[in-house]
Structure formats: C-alpha cells, structure tokens
Amino acid sequence: MGGPRRIVLLGATGSIGASTLRVVATHPDRLRLAGIAAHSNWRRLSEIAREFSVSEVAIYDAAACREARASGAFPEGTRILEGAEGLSEISTLASADLVLVAVVGTAGLEPALAAIAAGKDLALASKEILVMAGKFVMEAARAKGTRILPVDSEHNAVFQCLEGHPGSGVRRIVLTASGGAFRDWPAERMEKATPEDALKHPNWNMGRKVTVDSATLANKGLELIEAQWLFNLRPEQLTAVIHPQSLVHCLVEFNDGAMLAQLAPSSMTFPIQHALLYPERAGGVEPPIDFTRLVRFDFRPVDLDRYPMMGLATDAMKAGGVAPAVFNAANEVAVEAFLAGRIPFLAIPRIVGNALGRTPNFEPRSLADVLEADAQARRGAAEDSLNLK
Ligand code: NDP
Ligand code: MG
Numbered sequence: 001m002g003g004p005r006r007i008v009l010l011g012a013t014g015s016i017g018a019s020t021l022r023v024v025a026t027h028p029d030r031l032r033l034a035g036i037a038a039h040s041n042w043r044r045l046s047e048i049a050r051e052f053s054v055s056e057v058a059i060y061d062a063a064a065c066r067e068a069r070a071s072g073a074f075p076e077g078t079r080i081l082e083g084a085e086g087l088s089e090i091s092t093l094a095s096a097d098l099v100l101v102a103v104v105g106t107a108g109l110e111p112a113l114a115a116i117a118a119g120k121d122l123a124l125a126s127k128e129i130l131v132m133a134g135k136f137v138m139e140a141a142r143a144k145g146t147r148i149l150p151v152d153s154e155h156n157a158v159f160q161c162l163e164g165h166p167g168s169g170v171r172r173i174v175l176t177a178s179g180g181a182f183r184d185w186p187a188e189r190m191e192k193a194t195p196e197d198a199l200k201h202p203n204w205n206m207g208r209k210v211t212v213d214s215a216t217l218a219n220k221g222l223e224l225i226e227a228q229w230l231f232n233l234r235p236e237q238l239t240a241v242i243h244p245q246s247l248v249h250c251l252v253e254f255n256d257g258a259m260l261a262q263l264a265p266s267s268m269t270f271p272i273q274h275a276l277l278y279p280e281r282a283g284g285v286e287p288p289i290d291f292t293r294l295v296r297f298d299f300r301p302v303d304l305d306r307y308p309m310m311g312l313a314t315d316a317m318k319a320g321g322v323a324p325a326v327f328n329a330a331n332e333v334a335v336e337a338f339l340a341g342r343i344p345f346l347a348i349p350r351i352v353g354n355a356l357g358r359t360p361n362f363e364p365r366s367l368a369d370v371l372e373a374d375a376q377a378r379r380g381a382a383e384d385s386l387n388l389k
Contacts (some may be wrong), residue, residue: 004032007276008056008090008120010111011102012036013044015207016125016151019268020100021048023276026285031276034096037087037111039103042068049074056093058086060107087111092118098276100151101126104209105332106374109133116140123275125151127219127226128332132325132374134229136367149275150230154223156271157249157262158231165254167232174251175223176243177302178203178266180215183242187306193345195338203246203266212335216348217302221313222331225324228317235318240310242300247289265289308349312356321361322373329374330355333381347388351381 007024011017017038024031037058038045045057045068057074058081059065065082074080081089084107091099091111099115101108102125109129115122117140124130130137141148150156154175162170181200182190198215199208206214213219220240227238241251246266253259264270269285289295304311309331316323334351337343343351355377364370 004028004030005276006032006034006095006097008035008037008093008096008099008115009033009102010037010058010087010091010100010108011104011125012048013038013041014102014104015205016100016102016268016272020102020272020276021052022285023269023273024052027273027277027282030280030282035090035093037090037103039107040064042071043073046071046073049078055079056090056095057081058090060084060087084110088114091115091120096120098123098149100272100276101129102151104128104207106132106328109137112137113140116144116146119144119146121147121149123149123151123272125272127152127222128328130226130229131222131328133367133370134225134324135364136370138229148230149278150226151268151271151275152223152226153249153264153266153268153271155227155230155250156274157264158227158252160262160274161250161252161260162231165252169254170231170233170237170252171255171257172237172239172253173227173231173233174253175220175227175238175240176246176248176250176299177217177220177240178214178246179242179244180217180219181211182215182306183244190306191344191346195341198338198345202244204268206268208339209332209335212338212348213331215345216309217307218309218313218327218331218335218348218352220302221310221316222328224313225317225327235314238317240302242302244298245296247295248297263289309352312349312352316356319361321363322359322370323356323361325364325370325374326355326359326361326377327352329377330381333378334385337382337385343385343388347385350388351384354384355381 033052035056040061098121100123108126316327330352334348
C-alpha cells in the first residue's frame with residue numbers, strides 16, 4: 001500500500017493525543033492526520049488543525065462547537081462536526097485508514113463501533129470501551145475482520161510478546177503496575193490523601209482520571225479486564241505485579257514456564273508508534289532504555305489491603321456479565337467526586353464495592369443492557385458519594 005497511513009485521532013487535546021502528535025510529526029512520510037476530535041478545547045484543536053493541515057474536526061460539546069465555528073480560528077474549508085454523531089462521523093471518513101480512540105471515559109464507544117462497521121483499523125487507548133462492552137466490540141471486530149491494535153502500554157507490550165505464538169501456548173499474562181502515587185505511603189496516611197497528592201504520579205505523565213486510577217490500582221484492574229477481551233483469556237490467566245520502575249510492561253508466561261517480557265521507557269510514544277506503524281518498525285521519538293547506566297528491575301506482589309480496588313476489579317472480572325461495566329461506571333463517578341474534593345480517597349473503593357453489591361449481575365444481550373447497568377451504577381454511586389463525605 002502506497003502513501004502515508006491516515007489517522008483519525010479522538011482525544012487530540014489530551015495526554016495520549018499530545019504523544020500521538022509527536023509520533024505523527026516524527027514520521028510525516030508514514031503518518032498523516034485525517035481528522036481530530038475533542039470534548040471542548042477548540043482552541044487547541046485549531047492549533048493542531050493548522051500545524052498538521054487537518055480539515056475534519058469533531059467537537060463533542062455543542063456550545064464549544066458553536067464557538068469554534070464562529071471563531072475563524074480554523075483553516076478555511078475546515079468541516080467542524082458536532083456532538084456524539086460528529087465523533088462517529090469523523091470515525092468513518094472515507095479519507096481515513098485507522099481511528100485512534102483516546103478519549104477519557106466511555107464517549108469513545110459509539111465512534112469505535114462506527115469505525116469497525118466502516119472497515120477502519122482501530123487503535124484503542126481508552127480502556128473503558130472494552131471493559132464496558134468488550135463482548136460487543138470484539139464480536140463486531142471479528143465479524144468485520146477488523147484489527148484492534150492496543151495502545152495502552154501493557155496491552156501493546158503483550159501484543160508484541162504474543163506475535164508468532166499461538167494462544168494455546170500461553171499459560172498466564174502478568175501486567176506490571178507502578179503502584180501509583182501512594183505505593184510507599186504508610187496506610188494511615190492514605191485517609192488524608194488529597195487530589196494533589198494522587199495526581200503526583202511517580203513515573204507516567206497522564207490525564208487526571210487515569211492518574212487517580214493508578215493510585216488506587218483501579219487502572220490495573222480495568223487493564224486486566226481489557227486484556228481478557230483483547231487476548232481471549234480466562235480470568236485466572238491474568239494477574240498483576242508491582243514494578244516501581246515501569247520499564248517492563250508485561251510478562252507473558254508460556255506452558256513450558258518460559259517468559260517473554262517487553263521493555264521500553266515509560267513514555268506513551270513507544271506503544272503509540274508501534275500501533276500506528278504496525279507492523280513496520282522505524283526510529284522512535286525518544287531514546288530507548290540506556291543499559292550502560294544503572295538500571296534496576298524490582299517486582300513485588302500487589303497488597304490487596306493497600307489496594308482494595310484490585311480485589312474488586314478481579315471479582316468483577318470473574319463475575320463477568322455487567323459487573324465490569326458497573327465497576328467502571330461507579331469508579332468514574334467516585335474518582336470525579338474525589339477530584340472535586342467531595343469525598344475522601346478511601347471512599348472510592350467503598351462506593352465501587354457498594355455499587356457491585358447492589359447491582360444485580362446478568363449476561364447482557366445487547367449494548368442497551370450494558371448502558372442500562374452503567375446508568376444504574378452511576379446513579380447509585382452518585383447518591384453514595386453524597387453520604388460518604
Ligand atoms: P486526558 O484527560 O489527558 O485527555 C482526554 C481527551 O479526551 C481530551 O482530548 C478531551 O477533550 C477528550 N474527551 C473527553 N471527553 C470527550 C468526549 N465526550 N468527546 C470527545 N472527546 C472527549 O486523558 P488521557 O489522554 O490521559 O487518556 C485518554 C484515554 O487513554 C483514557 O481512556 C485513558 O484511560 C487511556 N490511557 C491513557 C494513558 C496515558 O498515558 N495518558 C495510558 C493508557 C491509556 P478536551 O481536551 O476538549 O476535554
Ligand atoms: Mg496502562
């Protein structure tokens with residue numbers, strides 16, 4: 001296939017978006033931006049549109065979209081699409097080869113399904129999509145023969161380790177977790193942890209939601225569930241380990257006991273580039289790990305008392321049905337309340353645990369079933385967060 005691969009980037013103004021722009025700028029002969037989308041930050045979108053000559057833009061928020069159209073900030077001839085429909089429309093552009101979904105939360109679900117239906121390749125950073133609707137997204141991808149390229153660093157790492165190995169030979173997959181901002185805090189101190197404390201991630205520079213999820217390890221829980229769908233594994237084949245350096249991103253253990261690991265510096269440009277250029281390997285944006293300097297790899301088990309969200313996520317994964325969607329929805333509400341200073345840090349697992357205990361579990365027959373469970377969990381969690389101040 002000649003010519004650069006043409007990318008639609010959903011979440012262009014975010015943290016993954018910024019790393020993606022660095023990758024695209026490094027490979028102008030191989031990658032082009034065909035479309036960009038965000039929630040409301042149209043000023044940043046207009047800068048990106050100019051710098052990368054993008055003429056297709058989608059803005060979720062209606063008021064921001066109106067402002068953008070009236071602003072004159074975009075290059076002449078730019079089409080500015082609005083709302084959820086706009087996001088889905090930009091994901092099916094005839095001029096696009098691949099859609100990278102990097103919006104926070106579940107707003108990427110419909111566009112991801114639209115991209116699959118339109119025969120686009122899909123690169124997934126937004127883990128919430130497979131956690132909520134893995135069954136339906138994977139079914140749609142299988143039916144269309146769509147390739148899903150994982151961008152989340154651990155899943156991208158697993159994808160790389162599994163290449164050329166039949167799934168029947170895999171015994172177990174271990175995802176590494178940095179342990180987040182509080183990994184070395186005494187347990188008593190966590191009671192008083194503030195949003196500012198939680199947002200100080202030791203290794204990765206990421207959006208606010210995923211940084212808090214790293215501090216609770218909910219992020220790793222979501223990733224175990226995500227891995228289950230991406231790699232067609234049973235819950236008991238998936239586990240996590242704390243690895244404070246964030247240089248080893250996964251371990252894949254085969255039936256004979258041999259393990260493969262994937263290593264790269266803790267920057268998202270590595271997995272993003274791998275997914276966008278796949279299967280080609282080209283020079284990276286940043287230098288690799290320098291083994292001529294002192295490099296250490298430590299591993300330690302996850303302490304479930306310190307990280308109760310890990311236990312809840314594992315239970316939700318084992319339960320299946322709508323439980324993972326309930327876990328995800330309640331967590332989103334709780335993290336938002338924590339970031340807004342409305343609940344203490346340790347209320348997050350209580351709210352999620354209550355949601356899982358309260359919502360009846362069942363096997364969803366349609367996406368509508370999942371969305372209903374999601375909405376119910378959100379309502380309960382919102383009420384709970386008022387009581388758990
Ligand atoms: P950020 O908070 O930095 O950015 C979020 C992006 O999503 C922004 O561009 C935002 O637009 C956009 N967005 C939010 N809601 C909507 C919506 N309804 N419609 C359209 N766009 C929307 O998040 P991250 O980049 O950190 O994370 C994005 C996703 O990638 C998450 O699912 C996260 O779990 C996942 N991920 C992130 C990693 C990281 O290193 N950051 C690592 C692995 C996975 P606006 O600026 O206008 O609000
Ligand atoms: Mg990750």
